[in-house]
Amino acid sequence: MEKTKEKDETGFSPSGAARTPGAQTALEASSAAAESADQYKVKLAVFEGPLDLLLFLIRKEEVSIYDIPIARVTQQYLDYLRAMQELDIGVAGEFLLMAATLIQIKSQMLLPRDPAIPEDQVEDPRAELVNQLLEHQKFKAAANALHQRATIESATFTRGELETDKENPEVSSTIFQLFEVFQEVLSRKRAITEIEIAREELTMAEKITEIKRLVSGGGTVSAREMFERARSRRELVLIFLAVLELVKELAIRLKQADTFGEILITKREEEAGAGGAGPDSEGGAAIN
Amino acid sequence: MMIEELKPIIESLIFVSEEPMSIRQLVAILEGESAEDIEAACEELGREFNERGSGLELRQVAGGYRLATRVEFSEYVRRYLKAQPSARLSLAALETLAVIAYKQPITIPEILEIRGVTSTSAIKTLLDRRLIVAKGHKQVVGRPMMYGTSKEFLIHFGLNDLSELPNLEDFEDLMSS
């Protein structure tokens, strides 16, 4: 499948420049099958898909599409797949699927006919494949016709731009573009949010450093005073979160003398063994 | 208004318009004039361009009229514009486009069915080139998106409408030759 994707973009690149779209051309290009491996590789790449390859084989064998000698064609088809594999050309899943279909048809053809079914009602196991090939063939011809039309069209030109033409960047609005634009807006919003989060984290880190510095000399800082210094709601929240973070890290200790009294922040010294009042309950109580 | 009077007005309107100008648009601008008269004026205008051997012609494209240079002078125009022929469509894209043009509206799985090969990247190319448009979801399991051709498609291939596409059945029996 990867292969198909690539081809889409390079379909008419220099190596393919000589061919014009359409069944015939593709087939003829391939039928000039070269002997050397390198050339072989190039020719194989011409097949757009399993139906293309089959049509090529049918034409090469000069057999009727309505009466395909399925055993012979299947053998050739498999030979081609093998060649592709040997040449290390990735064989797309569709080619393998067709191989399975061919083998199935071949085995159905070998089955003895049920004598109970009248001859005119026996269904040819190839019928579906033939229809598919015919249909495919028609569309290839249609593609060729479209290409010819486009070539003629490209030889006519419309007027140069006038001042009256809109200055807006051309935004023709197909429904998929609307969706794409919507996705773009959303991803832009996401990017902005990410920047904001990043900025917030930075400030949070700054606050933590600031608090650590304030209590580093063994001094005591009033939580209320610190909250009051906040210039915005956001900063207030950040200070609050920074304090919580430091309590969690066991870097500071919160103390409250009486129930409605000041909460004081001090640096927490290393403690050997945690007593009855653990750091969590202590900090938690103070904050509540 | 007489048709003779309508002609130059219509000519200037078609010239100014960036897109093919439809009879309906002309009727809306030329209040009080009948669609029949306007159409007759357009026809006559087109005939006159041809008769005087102008470098331009009045073409009917995508349901409207537009002025364009004549094919026989393309070499000079190209030389002047140094125009690169616009990026050609790949074989895969053209075949996919043909299937969509004749079978629209059609879903990606249905295209796969016909082409025997996945066409998603071709479809992406065609959407990017605005040759096809989404035509809503099909009311079947998975609700796949349906695709059809656009106005750009008609313009790109110089068609007035989809009925101008050659009959698909005419392409039959190419194998027997």
Next chain:
Amino acid sequence: MMIEELKPIIESLIFVSEEPMSIRQLVAILEGESAEDIEAACEELGREFNERGSGLELRQVAGGYRLATRVEFSEYVRRYLKAQPSARLSLAALETLAVIAYKQPITIPEILEIRGVTSTSAIKTLLDRRLIVAKGHKQVVGRPMMYGTSKEFLIHFGLNDLSELPNLEDFEDLMSS
């Protein structure tokens, strides 16, 4: 080349050019033709436009020749241009429309939140073009107006209903190949 042969070529060249076409440029493109012949052809071309009462005229402006609509039809041309803002939307308007289409009903502050820029003039454009409609007040502080897409929106984008808007899955269908 005869002057008669030069005329249509020059006509098509002037037609496709975005800038006035100078005699010097024409001489460069039409290798081997004399400036005198080219100038004579231009003069004759201009005279013919006038004589046949065309809607267009060949004007000589600074630097060269250009085709333009005749002043007497400017009223119609203006009328057309005014009625014109059909298919094109500015990027801002298109973004706003996309947000409204996918998030409707939605208020202006909510659109601001998503787009990160104010959209008031885009909303005005969209209302003028009838692509969106007011959908009543939201029952929150300030009771801001909510907006949603209109029937014209569906028509413009060829949708039967909003469920036909492409979704992420449709997009992924295209990407997975």
